[in-house]
Amino acid sequence: MSDSSQLPKIIVIGAGGVGVIGALSLYYKGLSNVSLVIRSDYDLVDKRGYKITSCDYGQFENWKPHHVYRTVEDASESGQFFDYIVVTTKNIPDGPAHSAVSQVIRPLIDNNHKLGEGCQTNVLLMQNGIDIEKEIWNLFDRKQYHLNVLSGIQLIGSTKVAPGVIDQVGRDNLIVGAFERENKDAINAAKKFVELYHNEGKNCAEFDENVRYSRWKKLLYNAAINTTTALVGLDVPRCLEFGVDRKSTEENIFKPAMREIVAIAATENVLLDESLITFFVEITRHIMFKPSMCVDHEKGQLMELEVILGNPLKIAKNNGVQTPVLSMLYYLLVVAQGRLREKNGLLKFDESKAELVDSVQSL
Numbered sequence: 001m002s003d004s005s006q007l008p009k010i011i012v013i014g015a016g017g018v019g020v021i022g023a024l025s026l027y028y029k030g031l032s033n034v035s036l037v038i039r040s041d042y043d044l045v046d047k048r049g050y051k052i053t054s055c056d057y058g059q060f061e062n063w064k065p066h067h068v069y070r071t072v073e074d075a076s077e078s079g080q081f082f083d084y085i086v087v088t089t090k091n092i093p094d095g096p097a098h099s100a101v102s103q104v105i106r107p108l109i110d111n112n113h114k115l116g117e118g119c120q121t122n123v124l125l126m127q128n129g130i131d132i133e134k135e136i137w138n139l140f141d142r143k144q145y146h147l148n149v150l151s152g153i154q155l156i157g158s159t160k161v162a163p164g165v166i167d168q169v170g171r172d173n174l175i176v177g178a179f180e181r182e183n184k185d186a187i188n189a190a191k192k193f194v195e196l197y198h199n200e201g202k203n204c205a206e207f208d209e210n211v212r213y214s215r216w217k218k219l220l221y222n223a224a225i226n227t228t229t230a231l232v233g234l235d236v237p238r239c240l241e242f243g244v245d246r247k248s249t250e251e252n253i254f255k256p257a258m259r260e261i262v263a264i265a266a267t268e269n270v271l272l273d274e275s276l277i278t279f280f281v282e283i284t285r286h287i288m289f290k291p292s293m294c295v296d297h298e299k300g301q302l303m304e305l306e307v308i309l310g311n312p313l314k315i316a317k318n319n320g321v322q323t324p325v326l327s328m329l330y331y332l333l334v335v336a337q338g339r340l341r342e343k344n345g346l347l348k349f350d351e352s353k354a355e356l357v358d359s360v361q362s363l
């Protein structure tokens, strides 16, 4: 067996269902040295590892990657250069400032810059939404930091069901590409990651030639279905079946919302075929499935609202596209997010005056 310390080093940030199965896939392949940042379950996992039930890999009782860290700061002080920084946390620009992706990865980027002058750092964003790369590009000079920002789009059904316990019920399907289509280093880094991640006969992992297209395509589902199910707190089949004559959710919400995404994407020169609308309406019609935004809302956690709806709506506004359905979903969800932000101390409401008094961004 090869000495894992000589292999490319990958750190996965975010130890939810997606992050742990991601780390397991890399570890299973055996071609990289895998670290995982585990915030809440660190003590438990450090002691006895994860209990995993995975439809891709089977049963594990005490699994751990090569290294586990409690914080990103601890990882950055380990003296290691990380070739890939994989972010699997939710992307929530309207959340606490310290949890913005650019802030979370900063210690690792700075440490890599110090350790490996001239070596490439690859940041892979395994997250939903549109324009998520821009926050990183705006904060770090890509040339100075030798930084490639990569896109990971994943379809997976995997949940942390208890501390240190992961249940993967839906197979892992990942596509990885470069946000900059002309950047050869980034393209090669994306292809290399696919090699390190793909386990023949277990998971699916492929190179994504056209990240922008793939992100708009996935947004068809996320913008229409994640949002609606989050608002009503129902799984997809109930959300469809409980509509007027069992049809109104599909006919009056999902499909019109998706048509608006097709129209916005077209103004960005991304052509989404109309047949994708039916494909995405059907894909979870008969599966007892709740999209991540619905689950987050139910758990009282902030939702990925801005990257899924806010950013596409900004593009629509700039490009003069009418979006009555998406805008209504957005405005309702902004209010719902307000409830979560208030609960998390990010908004302050003065009941004696019945008005919002302050917008506190916790640092």
Ligand SMILES: CC(C)(CO)C(=O)C(=O)O
Pocket: 128, 154, 155, 156, 157, 221, 222, 226, 290, 291, 292, 293
């Ligand atoms: C595609 C899907 C529905 C599951 O991976 C998703 O992106 C989500 O739930 O956020």
